[in-house]
Amino acid sequence: MGRKLLLEKAHVEGIRTYDVYRREGGYRSVEKALKTMSPDAIVEEVKKSGLRGRGGAGFPAGMKWSFIAKPEGVPRHLVCNADESEPGTFKDRYLMEFIPHLLIEGLIVSSFALGSNDTYIYIRGEYAWIVDILEQAITEAKNNGWLGKNILGSGFDCNIHVQRGAGAYICGEETALIESLEGKRGNPRIKPPFPAIKGLWGRPTVVNNVETLAAVVPIINEGGEEYAKIGVGKSTGTKLISACGNINKPGVYEIDMTISVEEFIYSDEYCGGIANGKRLKACIPGGSSVPILPANLLLKTAKGETRYMNYESLSDGGFATGSMMGSGGFIVFDEDQCVVKNTYTLARFYRHESCGQCSPCREGTGWMEKILWNIETGKGKSSDIDLLWDIQRRIEGNTICPLGDAAAWPVAAAIRHFRDEFEWHVANPQESQLRNFGLAHYADDIHVPATV
C-alpha cells in the first residue's frame, strides 16, 4: 500500500473543522516555516523535493518560485488555481471539500516563501458550495492566528481571498485567470511577459494548482529530500488521480508514482477493474486534453515495457505512442464505448470553451466539431478524416495559449490510434448508427521488433 501525504487524514471525523485538523497535527508546517526558516530556505526545500506542478504542465514548482521577480517596493502575489474545469479532473474539488485546511496551510507557507501578503484562491464558479467551506476554514485560521497581521510574531502579514469564476474553462489558463481576477474578460495574455515578472495588476505573481500548494505541507514537515524519496525519477511524491469512466470504483486516489497502469486499473485498492466484466478498450490518462491511448499502448509502451503511473512513463513514446500525466483525470473506456463519439464530445467542449481570440482556435474548433458530428451521425466522408487531421495540425502550436493545442491533441490522437474506427463509421453509415465498432484489435498485443 502506497503512502498517503495529502489524503491520509481526509476521512478523520470532523477534519474539516479547525480543531480536529489542528489536533491531527495541522499547521505544524506553518510553525516550522515561519519560526525556523527563511523564505529562500523554503524555496530551496521545494526545489529539493522535485515537486512538479499538478495543474497539467508538470513544471517544477521550486524552479517556478525562484523565477519570481522581486523589484523593490512592489507587492507580489500567490494565486491558487482552483478552476479545475478539465473534463475528467475532479481531484482539487475532493481535496478542498474534505480537507480544506490542508490547502490553507499550504497557502500560508507558500505565501511566506514568495512574500505574498494578499493571496488569492480563484475557484471554479460551479464549485459554489466549496467557497463556503474554504471561507469557513480561512475564518477559523484567522481566528487562531494563522492569518492576518504579524503571524506567529514573525512580522509576516497574510490574507487569503476567495474569488469565484463565472463558468469558463479558459479561466484556468493562468494568464486568463489573472485577467479574470482583475475583473476583466478572461482572455489569455500574450506571453512574454510571464506572470513571474508581470502578473496580477502588473505585479510579480506565481500561479499554482491546488494540489501543488497542498503538497508544500508534507514537503516542509518532512523535508524536501524525504519527499523526493517517494516516487521514481522526476516523478516525486504522491499524486492525486481522479478516476472515472467504466471502472468498478471511480473516485479520487492518492498514489505514489511507482505503480503500473495495469495495477491502478485492476487492483481492488484502486479502480477495481472494468465495470460489468467488460474489457478495456481505451483510456485518457491525464484529463481530456491529453492523447487517448488504446488498451495495448496504455498498459505497455511501444517497446513492450510496463507503463507506470508517472510523468515519464505515461509520456514514453511521445505523442506517437504515449500520452501525458496532465492533470490526473483518468478516463477509462470499455469495449462498448465509441471513440468517434467521445472525440466529438471533446471537440464540442473545446469549441464552446475557446475564448475566441486567435483565429485558428476560434474557427478551427468549431469546424472540427461539425465534421466530427457528421462522422458520428453517419454523414461523414472518407476525406473528412484527412481534413480533420489537417485542421488540428494547423491549430496546434499556432495559438496564443495551450487551449488550441488541447483541442487539437485529442482529435489527433483519436485519428492516430483509432483510424479504423473512423473509417468504419464512414464506410458503414447505417450500421454505425445501430451498433458500436467494439473492441476490435485495440487490446491485441503489439508486435515489438526484437532488438539485436
Add this chain to the structure above:
Amino acid sequence: MSEQLFKVTIDNITIEVPAGTTILNAARKIGGDVTPPAMCYYSKLEGSGGKCRTCLVEVSKGSEKDPRPMPKLVASCRTTVMDGMEVKSATSPKVLDARAGVVEMLLINHPLDCPICDQAGECHLQDLSYEHGKNGTRYEFQRRTFHKVDLGDKIQLHMTRCILCYRCVFTADQLTETREHGVLDRGDHAQIATFIQKNLQNDFIGNVIDVCPVGALTDKTFRFKNRVWFTKPVDAHRNCSNPKCCGEVQLWMRGDEVFRVTARKDEWGEVKEASNGKTGWICNECRFDKKHTNDWVIEGPSHVNRHSVISQGHYEHLEKPQEFLPELMHRQPRLLMDIHSASEVNKPDIELSEIKGPAHSTDFNK
C-alpha cells in the same frame, strides 16, 4: 539614452533596428514580400496584435548569444528582435503553410459578400485572401450569421463579417472617454456588441470604422453610395474646433460631391501621423457632417499605391478633357435616367446577408 541597435536578418535581408522593435516593424522597414500580413496589430493602438495569427514567422536563430531556434512559429507583431536574430517569413514553407491555414480559418465563416460590401476595394481580408489564400473552400457547413446592428445613426455593425481583431475595442478604449462596446461571449460565438443595443456616441467613435480591417463597421452616411474605387481620394483639412481632432482628412469624391470622409492612411492601412506629430484620428463632426467641398481646404489628390484597385481611376496627373458637348449643343446634355436611384426590381427589402448559403430565385419570390 543612446539607442541600442540590433541586427536582424529577415528572409536573408539584414537591417539594424532599435532594441525593442518588433519583428513585424523591422520587416516593414525592409518592405515588400518579406513583410508578414497583419490583420489585428495596429501600431497606434496599445496592446493590439497577437490575435489573428496571420503574421506568424519562423525564428531560425534566436540571437547571437543564444542561437537556438524558437520551437514554435511566433507572432511577429508581438515578438521583439534580439541582436543577431534570423527570421524566415516568405522563405519558410512552415510559415506559408501556417499562413494559408489562418487565411482559411478566417474565411470559413466569412460571408464573402464582397459584391455588396462597402469595404470592398480597401478590405484587408480581400487582400490577404488574394495573396495567401487558396481557390475554393473545404468548409461545407452553414456559415455563422448575425443580425446587422445599427450602432447609432452613423455606424453600422455587420458582425457576420467581423474577424474579431479587437481593434475597434482598443480604439474605443484608448480614444474615447467611455467604452460602450466590447466582446461578448466567447469562441466562435463571440461577438462585438454593446450588450444592450444602443448608440455609440462618443465624439471620436467614428474612428472604429477606419481601424476595422473588414466591412464589419461601416459608415452609414456612405452606405451603398458608391464603390470606393469609383471615388477619388483627395487630401483636405479644416480648422476643426475639437482640440483632439487634427482636422486632416481624406475626402472620397466623385465629381464635386464628397461621398465620404476618412482619416488619412499609410501604406499599411493604418491611420497616419498628422502634421502635429500625433496620430491623425478625426472627430465625428469632420467625418460625418462635413460633406461639402466648401467645408474643406483641398490640398490635392492623395497618393495611392498603383497596385491598389483605388488607383484604377488614374486620377493623379490627370488632365481633364475639355467638355465639348455643351459648346456644341448650346445646352447641357439631358440625362436619360438617374442611375443613382435604387430600383425595386431586386427587392431591396430582402436582407441578403441573412440568406444562408447561395441565394435562389425562391428567396426573392417569397
